[in-house]
Amino acid sequence: MNNEQFRSFLDRHGADPARWPSDQRAGAEQLIADDRQARRTFEAACRLDAMLTRHMQKNVNEAPSTARVMAKLADRLPRQRQPFWRLPAVLLDWQFAPAWPRMAALSACAVLGFFIGISGLDRSVDRLNGQSVSAGATGIGAVVFEPEPLTGARP
Amino acid sequence: MDDSDEALMARVARGDERAFREIARRHLPSMLGLARRILGNAADAEDVAQEALLRVWTHAPRWQPLALLRTWLSRVVVNLCLDRKRKAPWVELEAAGDLADQTPLADESAETAEREQKLAAAIADLPARQRAAIVLSYTEGMSNAQVAEILDTTVSAVETLLVRGKQNLRRALAPVIDEDKENE
Secondary structure: OOHHHHHHHHHHHOOOHHHOOHHHHHHHHHHHHHOHHHHHHHHHHHHHHHHHHHHHOOOOOOHHHHHHHHHHHOOOOOOOOOOOOHHHHHHHOOOOHHHHHHHHHHHHHHHHHHHHHHHOHHHHHHHHHHHHHHHOHHHHHHHHOOOOOOOOOOO | OOOOHHHHHHHHHOOOHHHHHHHHHHHHHHHHHHHHHHHOOHHHHHHHHHHHHHHHHHHHHHOOOOOOHHHHHHHHHHHHHHHHHHHOOOOOHHHHOOOOOOOOOOOOOHHHHHHHHHHHHHHHHOOHHHHHHHHHHHHOOOOHHHHHHHHOOOHHHHHHHHHHHHHHHHHHHHHHHHHHHHHO
16 A cells, blocks of 8 residues: 555545454554654544544534424424325225124115015006106107207207 | 334324424434534524424335434435535525534634634535535544445445545645644
């Protein structure tokens, strides 16, 4: 490793040997011990690292900002976005038990319809409908098939 | 009651606003710090942190605990900061006014304060992704792999960002670094 490569190594991994890759640590430490130029590069990297760490980890009082953001979040929150697989999950979780009164009503209607069908009660209703239709056929036809007033066209 | 981040997120996913506020209270200071260091001003940092938390709320039902919540939050904050940097021009530190930190510098010498200002300006002049990589690396003490996860890139790309970022800083701060050497 020449000095330029060593500088790049320090930029990539920092000046703290504890953070250096284990397979390169021994070689880098040996270089610092043997080479004066490498030692100067290492010392410069240590100074830059120390400045950056000091600057970045400087204690800043975030309490006022935190309070302002928390106050804004106290307002009504927007609607959450549900995942697209939520609907099948809801269907799988469906509880059928509360639906039994409706199921019972549907069954009762089906049974009632069946008995009306086999007892012939519906025939008299059909006859009555047939008579009323034939009796009023002329009047209905006159209304339905009357020519269109503007063009005189018949449907 | 289990008050781990994962348990709270499960409650947030079911629409529990109290759990959401607990998550916000727990993570908001670090989110604000990260955003402020990348963006360079407190007002934008507040907007970013608020938007990130609203995303937590709206996307909670879809959230999968594949990574730590803290890592996921950092990723959201960094992406929002980078988006904001792309849209808005950088505001010079002098024009941006004071940061939220208004603690007196009584125990710091004027020289130290000046060095800090130069360093802040040099960091502010870095391209956004180089600055983000350096901030994550030095503020949070993250490994290059963790930084790569947050920036959604490869470890070698992060290393390139760090190398270029530090080259730029060395160029801008050469006199300051030399002063620091003399002071030791």
